[in-house]
Amino acid sequence: MGIFPDFGAVGGGADLRDIVGALLMYVLVFAVLMILICAVTWAITSSSGNYQSALRARAGVFVAVGAAALAGAGVAWMNFLIGVGQQL
Structure with a gap:
């Protein structure tokens, strides 16, 4: 008997991945800008x-x-978990 999780059952999984990627990109851009501003101020x-x-x-x-x-x-970490999830 093979019971495995159905990763395709979640609707919009690709959209969720795109949204998370975009949010993390914004965090990185603002962090780099903050580093520049604070370093110059320092x-x-x-x-x-x-x-x-x-x-x-x-x-x-x-x-x-x-x-x-x-x-x-x-x-x-997210890429690692997605890769592990696809191998299950």
Whole structure:
């Protein structure tokens, strides 16, 4: 007796994959823009002696790098799970 999940039973699976991919692309674009803005702000405020703003800009860079890393890892994880699901 062979009982396997029916992956074709979910309607709009390809549309869902496209939507998730588009959302992750937007996250990566905004994370890169945030890295650029915060890095420039960090450099300017550090050189002008405004250390409180430099600390906030540095935190912004770290948060943006973390968001980009998580979004990239999310894409890799999703592709891995889709590949595993197709082999079952």
